[in-house]
Amino acid sequence: EVQLVxxxxxxxxxxxxxxxxxxxxxxxxxxxxxxxxxxxSGKGLEWVGRIRSKANSYATAxxxxxxxxxxxSRDDSxxxxxxxxxxxxxxxxxxxxxxxxxxxxxxxxxxxxxxxLVTVSS
Amino acid sequence: EIVLTQSPGTLSLSPGERATVSxxxxxxxxxxxxxxxxxxxxxxxxxxxxxxxxRATGIPDRFIGGGSGTDFTLxxxxxxxxxxxxxxxxxxxxxxxxxGQGTKLEIK
Numbered sequence: 001e002v003q004l005v006x007x008x009x010x011x012x013x014x015x016x017x018x019x020x021x022x023x024x025x026x027x028x029x030x031x032x033x034x035x036x037x038x039x040x041s042g043k044g045l046e047w048v049g050r051i052r053s054k055a056n057s058y059a060t061a062x063x064x065x066x067x068x069x070x071x072x073s074r075d076d077s078x079x080x081x082x083x084x085x086x087x088x089x090x091x092x093x094x095x096x097x098x099x100x101x102x103x104x105x106x107x108x109x110x111x112x113x114x115x116x117l118v119t120v121s122s
Numbered sequence: 123e124i125v126l127t128q129s130p131g132t133l134s135l136s137p138g139e140r141a142t143v144s145x146x147x148x149x150x151x152x153x154x155x156x157x158x159x160x161x162x163x164x165x166x167x168x169x170x171x172x173x174x175x176x177r178a179t180g181i182p183d184r185f186i187g188g189g190s191g192t193d194f195t196l197x198x199x200x201x202x203x204x205x206x207x208x209x210x211x212x213x214x215x216x217x218x219x220x221x222g223q224g225t226k227l228e229i230k
Binding site: 050 | 222
């Protein structure tokens with residue numbers, strides 16, 4: 001079964017840091033791009049960033065709202081992607097989803113994990 | 123950045139009726155790289171349609187995607203009770219990926 005499981009969410013103070021993990025199973029993780037998407041309570045989906053595969057030089061891209069504060073990485077030996085979040089703000093409060101993106105045959109986001117909640121508050 | 127605008131924001135219909143959601147892009151979506159997702163409360167988005175008109179695995183044929191360029195539609199031919207949810211369009215043709223703001227399909 002193709003599956004993604006996020007972890008690492010929680011309560012953090014403004015200005016603080018948090019690192020999320022996305023553990024993958026059931027597909028060739030090393031050949032897939034991985035994305036992070038977030039959703040504030042009652043709001044729509046916002047793309048956060050992505051990391052491509054080794055074949056695509058692990059290229060990263062970020063939304064303007066998080067560029068310079070968030071960093072995406074991956075460990076193909078552990079089938080895991082990460083989202084390091086620094087200088088967190090109240091407006092970063094959201095459920096964070098990881099999703100598989102580009103593979104050799106697909107380019108859309110599927111599957112998605114169940115999400116992990118990040119709350120930035122004092 | 124390609125901005126996607128969905129209409130209507132809310133759609134109130136009854137089971138058995140036909141639903142149509144529109145998604146308009148501010149510029150042409152490369153290679154019709156447009157997907158539709160369904161999201162129910164407390165759940166992750168679920169892929170329905172990719173490539174503007176191809177159904178994802180396991181998606182019933184009442185879900186129909188169409189359009190090209192800057193104008194896309196999602197049609198649900200006959201609504202089932204489980205179809206009442208929020209629907210998002212999403213373009214993945216540009217490396218600045220974007221989503222529509224969502225359309226809530228509610229029971230009338």
